[in-house]
Amino acid sequence: MPPRDLSPPPEDVTPYVPVGVRIAAAYSWRLLVIAGALGVVIWLIGELSVLATTLAIALLLAALMVPLVNLLTHKARLPRGLATAVTVIAGLAVLGGLMTFVIIQFSDGLPALQQQLNRSLDEARRWLIEGPLHLKSSDISRFIDQMITLIQENQASITTSALTTATAVGEFLTGFLLTLFILIFFLVHGEHIWAFLLRAVPKPARQVVDNAGKEGFASLISYVRATMVVAVVDAVGVGIGLWILGVPLVVPLATLVFLGAFVPIIGAVVAGGVAVIIALVTVGWIKALVLLAIVTAVMQLEGHVLQPILLGRAVKLHPLAVILAITGGLIVSGIAGALLAVPLLAVLNAGTKSLIADQRNANSGNSPDSPEPAED
Structure with a gap:
């Protein structure tokens, strides 16, 4: 029986590692790097959520409006700045007109909706009393009183929610103006912005x-x-x-x-x-x-x-x-x-x-x- 080789292994142990393990390790560290990079990106988006959301919405609106801007630029021979102004103003006019019409329609139809809702509630109350449940009127009145008491006890939190809503409205207006500002630059200088960003990529x-x-x-x-x-x-x-x-x-x-x-x-x-x-x-x-x-x-x-x-x-x-x-x-x-x-x-x-x-x-x-x- 030949003697065992007790000499130390060579410094390069790669030939002794199975091929499957080497492939799995190569994929694993690359996936870890990708996951770490994605984690950093998600963390930055969370920290800068207002800015990221504003940029994304502006890009979405730019994709909607850029065909019309290009049409006015190439067909109507308008300067790109003027074509952008016409497109943005027309979009704001359509949006404002639609919202105004919806608010007017809602205000006009709200009284009739309230009357119909009261009739439906009366029918539901009558069904609860005369239907298969056979509830008593006093039980329903007690339930309504409990709901009113619950609302009164949580009045402070309701007020806090209203203040939070007012703050959200202010943030919405700020975000709207910022989105409009970014959208104009995307429509006017979009190609130049993209060319500038490409400089960060290896040639x-x-x-x-x-x-x-x-x-x-x-x-x-x-x-x-x-x-x-x-x-x-x-x-x-x-x-x-x-x-x-x-x-x-x-x-x-x-x-x-x-x-x-x-x-x-x-x-x-x-x-x-x-x-x-x-x-x-x-x-x-x-x-x-x-x-x-x-x-x-x-x-x-x-x-x-x-x-x-x-x-x-x-x-x-x-x-x-x-x-x-x-x-x-x-x-x-x-x-x-x-x-x-x-x-x-x-x-x-x-x-x-x-x-x-x-x-x-x-x-x-x-x-x-x-x-x-x-x-x-």
């Missing part, structure tokens, strides 16, 4: 990043256009159903459906649910069920016909990815995060596809078609 990878950024912004434009059309169709469909069934506050509820459509899946369901509840209170449960069927049909039309046709393959996202993105955005930044999560996912999806395509072209020896962006 060999600059063209690839430029292609990915342009593809991402193009997908954002397609997403905003498609979402706008879907929102209009949802609002018109549900609004017609509300009008036929005689539900009050048709225009405000249709506007709520329009705004809710910008948060895919969840927003339309919540807005439609509010409309069904108001129909249940005002026109009875039979018409509320009919309205529920109308809302469901409109949602099916949106999910199975409009979105696949309008969004196309470049922006097409799996419903599970949409739900997870909305949930994550809601956890990180609330309603604003839920609104911006899906557009961000669409941009990342298109940018990643562009990076993969450029990598395949590089591996196959094909050069990109577009020239390298010039430095400003």
Whole structure:
């Protein structure tokens, strides 16, 4: 039997490590670095949530308005600054007119809604007394008194909530003005801002990043256009159903459906649910069920016909990815995060596809078609 080799192992132990362990270790430390970088980015977004949300909303509005700015610049031969001013002023006029009309309609329809609500409450009280529950009038009155006492005991917290709401309104106005300011610069100097940001990218990878950024912004434009059309169709469909069934506050509820459509899946369901509840209170449960069927049909039309046709393959996202993105955005930044999560996912999806395509072209020896962006 030969003697065992008791000499110390060589300094390089790599040949003695199994290949699978080496591959797993290589992936692990890279994934840890990526996770750490994402953690830092998420932490910065949380610390600068107001600024990050403002920038994201301004970029979303820029994607909505930049086609009209380009049309006025190239077709009407207007200077870009003037085209931006016309577009922004027209957008503010449409938004202001719509909000004013909704407020007027809500104010006019509120008294009738209150009367109908009182009648519904009286019918509910009569059913509780004369129906199968056979409750006593004194029990119902005692329950109402307990609710009033509860509200009075929590008056301080209600007042604090009102003050918090007033503070939130002030922050909203500040954010609105900041968003408007950033939006104007995005529309006027967007290409120069992007060229400046590209300078931070190493020159060999600059063209690839430029292609990915342009593809991402193009997908954002397609997403905003498609979402706008879907929102209009949802609002018109549900609004017609509300009008036929005689539900009050048709225009405000249709506007709520329009705004809710910008948060895919969840927003339309919540807005439609509010409309069904108001129909249940005002026109009875039979018409509320009919309205529920109308809302469901409109949602099916949106999910199975409009979105696949309008969004196309470049922006097409799996419903599970949409739900997870909305949930994550809601956890990180609330309603604003839920609104911006899906557009961000669409941009990342298109940018990643562009990076993969450029990598395949590089591996196959094909050069990109577009020239390298010039430095400003």
